[in-house]
Amino acid sequence: MKSNAAWQVFFLVVFVGYIFIWAMLPTKVYKNTWTPKMNKNLNSTYFREQGTNLLLFSFPIMLLAVLGCVHLHFKTKSNSPSNWRCFRSMRRPALVMAPLGIVNAVELAFAAMFVVLLIWSLANYLYISFGNLHMHTLGEKVWQAKFRSVSLRLGYIGNTCWAFLFFPVTRGSSLLPLVGLTSESSIKYHIWLGHVSNFLFAVHSVGFIIYWWAMTDQMYLMLQWSSTYLSNVAGVIAFVLSLGMWVTSFDRVRRKAFEVFFYVHHLYVLFVFFYMFHVGVAYLCLILPGIFLFIIDRYLRFLQSRSKSRLVSTRLLPNGTMELTFSKSPELSYTPTSVLFLNVPSVCKLQWHPFTVTSNSNLEPQTLSVAIKSQGSWTQKLYTQLSSFDHLEVSTEGPYGPASSHFLSRESLVMISGGSGITPFISILREIIHKTTTGSTIKAPNILLISTFKNTTDLRMLDLLLPLSGTPLDLSNLQLQIEAYITRETEKPVEDSYKKQIQTKLFKPNPLDSPISPVLGKNSWLCLAVIISSSFVLFLISLGLVTRYHIYPVERRKDNYHYSFKILWDMFLVCASIFVAASVVFLWQKRKISAEEKQIQNVDFAIPTMSPASWLCTMDTELESLPHQSLVQSTKVHFGARPDVKSILLECKGSDVGVLVCGPKSMRHDVAKICASGSAKNLHFESISFSW
Template identity: 30%
Template sequence: MDEHSAQNPLLRRDVGTSYAKKTPLFVSSAKWILKFVMWVIFFAWAAFIFLLPSEFMNDLYHKWIQSTRGTLFGVTGSIFLIFSGPILIIAFLSIAYIIISGEEELHGKKTSIYPSFRLWTFPVLVDGPFGVVSATELIGIILFLAYVIWAVYAYTMSILSFMSDQFSFKYKSILMLEFLGLRFGSIGLYCMAFLFLPVARGSFLLRLIDIPFEHATRYHVWLGHLTMLLFTLHGLFYVIGWAMDGRLLEEILEWKDIGVANLAGVISLLAGLFIMAAGGIFLFMLDRFLRFCQSRRTVDIISAKCLPCGTVELVLSKPGNLRYNALSFIFLQVRDLSWLQWHPFSVSSSPLDGKHHLSVLIKVLGEWTAQLKGKISDDELLKELGVQPNTRITASVEGPYGHEVPYHLMYENLILVAGGIGLSPFLAILSDTLHRVREGKPCLPRNILVIWAVKKSNELPLLSTIDMESICPLFSDKINLQIEIYVTRESEPPLEEGYNHKAIKPSLCPMSSEYGMSVLVGTGNNIWSGLYVISSTIGFVILVSLLDIFYINPYSVLSWWYKGLLLVACMLASVFIFGGLVVGLWHLCEQKNSSREKCGEINVHKMEDNNTPAHRDSSNESLVKSTIVRYGSRPDFAEIFGSISESWGHVDVGVIVCGPPTLQSSVAKEIRLLNIRRERHHPIFHFNSHSFDL
């Protein structure tokens, strides 16, 4: 790798950064203002929740409630506005920000000529209950724990100042337990204000900060465990206090309209839950309804084949205007196998591979994947016998989801570490990079090292699913690509090299945009997605207003649990009615565009070479020369990264890992060690994982 080392790159940094287009002043100013306003609102909202246990902020909160309780929405509206209003406002502003940003990709991303550490790519905790945790994530964990500790301390001091020396020890104990039980429940509700934000797959909030859904779910899991712990303490303290006072059964069976009832696990606590955490829950409802609408479309599988290793490759039909990045993923349902099971798969094709299709690689690991492979194998056998299968394989799809910006294109020096089928998204990266280099599109990677660990050599044909030479002829003169393969469970190579096996040719079906994937996805058309969110929110406000004017106030409805149920009903109705109207118009617009696109194509049954998945039996001599296969060993990351540190010099190196947790931990541990002990002339490694923590 010395010939094209990072010290003498084929494409100089000034050339790599020349892709950046100058953004108009009014656009950059508008983006800066929007970003500033969003950060101010978020920090003010977070500071309010953090300081709420203090006496000063608690007094301000109650004054706010008293001064606004006479308004149209009453106390419910006051609580909703202060706890959920800010996050909805940020969501609205993020819609405007993303629409203004447009299809910038790398155009607005400036790359520094000086390598530097980044908190979100620096692994801090590796071998712990949270998995690999970056410095940014650790700061977030510490802040949440600090909030819980501070809140418990503040509430404890408050109750202690209230107690009198005349109270008996038993009474003090019961009072303390009930008060802390109440406050643990309050702290849990405040944590729930953040709980549902990470699980909206197409959320504008996640797209704004460029955190893909598969990464954000781990924050939902962490917050969920913390919230469950707080609610468990909430209930436990109350039960102990009631038992000490001899009124356990009476309290558990109590049902009251005002305040919190205890029957059936504190049913009316849902009212407070939906008012304090309504913002995140409402955004989740919006996302879930849009996913439901998208998944109703039946998608044609235009190609299906089984590789010798047993891995299945599916090529799905999609409309030309459905955009995605190389590191995107989809959720797939095959109704012939199950109407309930949805499975996530990384996209193995680049969006530049073809306008009307995307590919996924599926490894047989369970019953569902085994049934899928069996069905495809049976169809292939029938075709070999000259019998046409009775049915065609169809699927339902949600997505694509993933990073808003293709961050893999921002590193001039890239290391891709894969375990088994984890190579799938890296095939998309390689294809994307080669297409961009050939077409002169924004693309920084020029030094790419692929480290791939597999159990047996029969998995090597996965490399044959991408024909690099046909994508970018003489690519070895433009990109320094090195592939190191480790076959861990075989001590010597078979009679034939695995990656030279001929893949089974797929049976291509005619492609029709009518049966392609639906563009009704939160990460799709920004304008339609924004209108959907805004119209649903406005509809929610309208429905709550009408409910207060014509029902709650005239009939003096006071029951908290009942008002909570009505609030949920308004949420659902606003999504279905107001949001559904926008989705319907969006769907009609999609059909119109599909028909126009179909009429504009000369022949949709013939795919051009640049619009067809690469299924050629090419020897790829350049690829063979740059590939090293080692048998009976595992990657020694200390040696690999140590060698890179000496040869690549003082540069930024992006490391992307896709594989089991043990592989991620091993790579993260070595990167952390090298970054801590690095010398001035050594590179800075940036850890990125591509995995599903679902």
């Protein structure tokens, strides 16, 4: 515990120092006192104008990322609980409203501080700028110069947002777990930063268009690609691309035309390319860490997805739900509520979709399962192909999940789901089943599962609570109560209408397919630390050599070295360093993984002859399976009713009750408001969803 506290203090000091540098950046002290001294010592012939920013803005985050990997490696090995229990009270919902969604006190505090940082930065930039106005054209008025200055500084503030934009979408991040976050739970931060930065860039761009067109008649400057300074036309191209991504990312467009949003959002690659030409190498170093870590993550995902995963079986439920079971390496370990990304080329070659992992790496060491509800065109095509084909090519990325199973430390758990929202709770239940059947010293929490379904056929989702493999399970020590609510049917269905069984299908093995394995092997966090550190050092060395022996000699002769070529060098060296370092470590680990995969045997399944969910409704057949009997005895079905969630939660006894909810937005918001009330201080809320 003392070592964990030491780690926390160190990470906190480095991060606070990093934010302090951002706060000092727009001040007179930084500009007039710090900058001249640092430039004298750091902007050498090896790094020129990038030296200071590389040290102050790039190095601290890269250091945190590397040491974060080391910390997570030892934390995973020791199975230590979450380090942020002291913030448990601050994680209670503090604000529940559209469009922000569910925001806890920690998020609200950090969001407020970030807004203060933006306002502080803009105020200081304008204070210094207005005190030293430059008239860029003959006869320019003071108010016009101030208008230009405001437009320019708004772009600076947008650059501050971009420094943090890529951290939430780095799936294999070593930074997010340090504060108890995952990439899927951090998507909302990416959305917030995206909206703010796009707004600032739009005002910045429109301001310059007005300045050049209506004030100074210099519209030709929009098409200028200077050889000695920033490129204006690159900024115009980046602005147009950002508008396309911004418009299609709004909730209404994204939900009604997901494919438009999906494909347009990938224009971020071109946007970053032209954006770098527009901001220059010095400002590039301010946002470099987020982009650097994201490229590492993206390249590792690419390497993992090149091999096809071995799809072993599927369970097709009558309500259109599919459970896909893959073969996996026993070395692959993941936590409950993890997410696996799937690509099925026969459905769509380009689209990747995230799905909740329902299996448990301890209970099912050789298989990994995901549950998919057939709702959109992509999932409907997948359901059809699973029903028709005897083999299916599937590529996977992940799984990605929280660093620890913090819910096990709760006294009791109340899990509230709507429809397919039950899927993340399946992996939690299987983890608790594993703990209760292996004689673990950790006391399993009491569990109340409240599931709401539209129709009786949706009740078949409860069949996924137990794994398909024939491993004997003893549920006698599991304190489980299931309250299932069927909202659109007022009575039990006629027996004949419920006899349709679950279709269990085994797929033919293909020698080209391979089990899902950890992309960087058993010690993935340490390998990631090696990749991050070695690629960043390689980038610095190569950048120093190129600058000293290629760029500096040209500038020393007073010749013009094209400004955009410096950007190209930076982009090339970043990508080359990452590709070399990541490829070497990946191939080194791949040899070990390939040797282990040869030892993986075929997985046997015990196909159930009777569905426990069917027994719940017909009540005329004895179940032979003891786990199924225990499951049925723990379940109560309510027809034509909705759960009174408020009274259920407020009646929960105990000082530490974890409340997990996954389902429609209205359900999540209602539960969050109940947990935020003063009368529910023993309730600790957590929402599991990609949308907020």
